[in-house]
Amino acid sequence: MTLNDKELLKRDANRNIGEELLQSIRAIKSGKVGRTTPVEISPIAEARHKLDLSQGEFAKLLGVSPRTLQEWEQGRRQPSGAAKSLIAIAIKRPEVLKEILAA
Numbered sequence: 001m002t003l004n005d006k007e008l009l010k011r012d013a014n015r016n017i018g019e020e021l022l023q024s025i026r027a028i029k030s031g032k033v034g035r036t037t038p039v040e041i042s043p044i045a046e047a048r049h050k051l052d053l054s055q056g057e058f059a060k061l062l063g064v065s066p067r068t069l070q071e072w073e074q075g076r077r078q079p080s081g082a083a084k085s086l087i088a089i090a091i092k093r094p095e096v097l098k099e100i101l102a103a
Contacts, residue, residue, distance in 0.1 A: 047094065051094050055069050
């Protein structure tokens with residue numbers, strides 16, 4: 001149903017927008033509003049987050065394009081070779097890669 005301008009003004013005349021916003025913020029903070037389905041994070045994305053790197057930074061570390069990394073994180077492609085080894089290290093021992101980045 002589409003309301004015309006006059007109908008919208010009539011509807012909104014009795015609204016307390018400030019109170020509605022406050023209720024929404026309280027609901028979000030209490031956790032009553034949000035995702036209803038859990039989001040599964042790929043091990044590659046988890047490794048990147050452990051290192052606190054952006055996709056671009058992590059891709060550069062692995063020697064691949066950011067687009068390739070996105071494909072891996074979203075499960076559309078799988079890494080192979082040296083990238084797979086570096087990702088395994090990032091998952092099991094992120095501090096090792098942090099050391100390398102700091103040097």
